[in-house]
Amino acid sequence: MRILLTGSSGWLGSALAPRLRGLGHEVIGIDPVPSTETQIVGSIADRELVIRTVRDNRIEAIIHSGALHKPNIENSANSDFVAANVQGTLNLLDAAVAEGVERFVFTSTTSLMISQAIRDGFKGGARKAAWLTEAMSPEPRNIYGVTKLSAEHLCRLYHLQHGLPAVVLRTARFFPEADDMAHAIEQSDANTKANELLFRRLTVEDAAAAHIAALEKTPQLGFDAFxxxxxxxxxxxxxxxxxxxxxxxxxxxxxDFPELYARKRWTMFSSIDRVYDASRARDRLGFVCRTSFADVLAALRAEEGAA
Structure with missing residues (x-):
């Protein structure tokens, strides 16, 4: 397939593009930032550029992973988020419908599932961890979440109105930057990310694999979110x-995790405040991340055996 990949210079795009090409797809990357994976340097907020790109490259599928993200809140206006995350998505959807694109995969975020009430509960000593599934009604707490949820709604709308097959992936954390959780300062970055694999993280390799699985299943699913x-x-x-x-x-x-952690001088979070349940992706999308907390422990055992 001829695939338009937005956000091709980003962390996910850079991991996803080579995998897509390895499967025999032709990938056209678009991103405001130049990179080896980006053929078109520009913004998806540029409507004419998006329409021309989809038309001239005879695009058959779109993987929309480009966005302004939560860290951009500090230096970007709300209008910048709306332009990139909402208008940019609308431009891609309009181009997809106009040019007969057969599949649309949208990278969303589990962040939009954490409302201010849930966040306040975490800070104020919640009585139990939040068990988070796709069945809950999101109430995003910041402009990032609001615009990503709005983009999800646009994907659903274009499926209903135009029959565009579209799948939304609410990805947990996979970015390489150090964690922003308050208790993360007590652990090394590797320790923190290992802990998070229990409830709120995946590797970028698994994130890329999930998009490939969604690309394959989109026509059968019609519309779905995972x-x-x-x-x-x-x-x-x-x-x-x-x-x-x-x-x-x-x-x-x-x-055996306490002993393995003690040898590494790692610690477990004293409290876990949420758990993202990915069982729906397993059951309907047929996708399960390859790397889990069990793999972390297996690697620690291997380290111990080699010492």
């Missing part, structure tokens, strides 16, 4: 204990 995160070992009935004593819950599932 949380994409490493498979959690937890169950909903763990949520009370996860808030009060997360290490004890983790130890029930992984009895």
């Amino acid at each position: 949380i994409v995160s490493a498979p959690t070992p937890f169950q909903p009935n763990d949520c009370d204990a996860l808030i009060r004593d997360a290490p004890s819950v983790v130890a029930r599932y992984f009895p």
